[in-house]
């Protein structure tokens with residue numbers, strides 16, 4: 001993606017409160033994708049297509065990415081078109097937990113970056129696609145530092161509920177059978193599950 005498009009997308013995200021990945025987290029994810037020699041990724045939570053376009057720069061890998069918000073999806077369509085990446089980034093419109101999608105039978109990486117309160121459900125719905133030795137990446141496990149706070153110190157009820165769920169997820173993810181887990185305390189907190197050979 002050319003620098004101008006990248007800057008335009010970053011500006012749009014800032015002005016419209018779209019939570020695109022920040023550089024530190026992105027650098028880590030790109031490093032993992034390289035090492036993994038990933039060819040096919042499924043992303044949950046496209047937003048405007050920023051992370052998809054950034055990830056695609058590694059080996060021009062194929063990305064399938066799901067977005068349920070019409071406005072976000074339409075922005076992503078425009079951006080992918082501007083970047084001329086329609087052949088490599090497949091935008092899927094719908095709710096990742098409800099709708100049916102045509103997806104590849106095996107993926108190298110599942111990148112979960114949609115509603116933070118639903119991470120376990122996204123994982124359970126799509127993990128069967130991850131091939132042995134493939135990985136699952138979770139973004140925003142620290143949620144801007146709130147996850148390290150005591151629940152009673154969080155005043156907003158909605159935020160408290162979200163953080164409670166994310167705290168529970170952070171515990172649950174360590175216990176999943178058939179995977180090794182690693183938490184990377186950089187960016188907004190990145191979780192990596194690696195699927196065991198069998």
Ligand code: SAH
Pocket residue numbers: 018019020021044045046047048049050051052066067068069072094095096097113114115
């Ligand atoms: N990956 C993007 C940011 C995604 S923000 C980037 O870093 O550039 C999270 C997005 O997930 C939002 O646009 C939201 O609409 C979408 N989302 C949340 N829940 C979803 C669901 N159940 N199905 C599909 N998309 C969902």
Ligand code: MG
Pocket residue numbers: 019020021113139140
């Ligand atoms: Mg994110």
